[in-house]
Amino acid sequence: MSATANGLLKRQVLMGEEESKLAQAFRELDVRPFTPESVEAYQREQVRIANKEFTEQWIETVKRDAIKEMEVYGTVTLVLLVLSAISVIAMLQALTLGGEVNDIAAKCGVGFLAIMAFALPWTAANTWRELKKYRRPEFWASFRAQFMWLRTALDSYFAAVPEFALQTVEDLKMRLPEAEFYVEHLQNDPFLVMYCDGETYHLEVWDEPGFGRERPI
DSSP, X not given: OOHHHHHHOOBOOOOOSXXXXXXXXXXXXXXXXXXXXXXXXXXXXXXXXXXXXXXXXXXXXXXXXXXXXXXXXXHHHHHHHHHHHHHHHHHHHHHHTTOOOOHHHHHHHHHHHHHHHHHHHHHHHHHHHHXXXXXXXXXHHTOOOOOOOEEEEGGGOSSOOOHHHHHHHHHHHHHOTTOEEEEEESSSSOEEEXXXXXXXXXXXXXXXXXXXXXOOO
16 A cells, blocks of 8 residues: 555544444454545545646657657758758859750749748748647646546456455455445555445555555555
């Protein structure tokens, strides 16, 4: 279990004037559910951490992609400028030195310059548009992860469950056959959850993937 879980989660003992079947089962098995307040505080903190970490990674990835995109636009613009300069210089040299520019060369040169006249503004406009996009605060504000805790039926849970948690389920099922068991999970420290008599109880928590055989707290 993480240090955060160990510091936030607190267990409770069910008390009442008349001991219920559920409270009796908990007492006999020494099962003490976590208090709802501590579970809520812990899960809220884990969501905040997961959102922050994933959002930061996401933004860094987008920034790297943006740099690569700008490098491509910059390279294309540079190549177009160099080719335009070469074409213009070659034609001017031919005319200055009294050479002749045949029709095919003239048409190719004019056509190329016409293409450049369109391509350069288009490349510059797209580069400026991308730069403006990445400078807008609302663009980066859209990169906000929204993690949430999910509840999966125990028999449908996709990962391994430690022996101590399965033993808790087996012991409680013998005394409370109507109880339903789930795993509540986010990224780390899944909870074993029991639903019985209209109430939800968080019974166990473990750290994946390195959980042990013994109940951590």
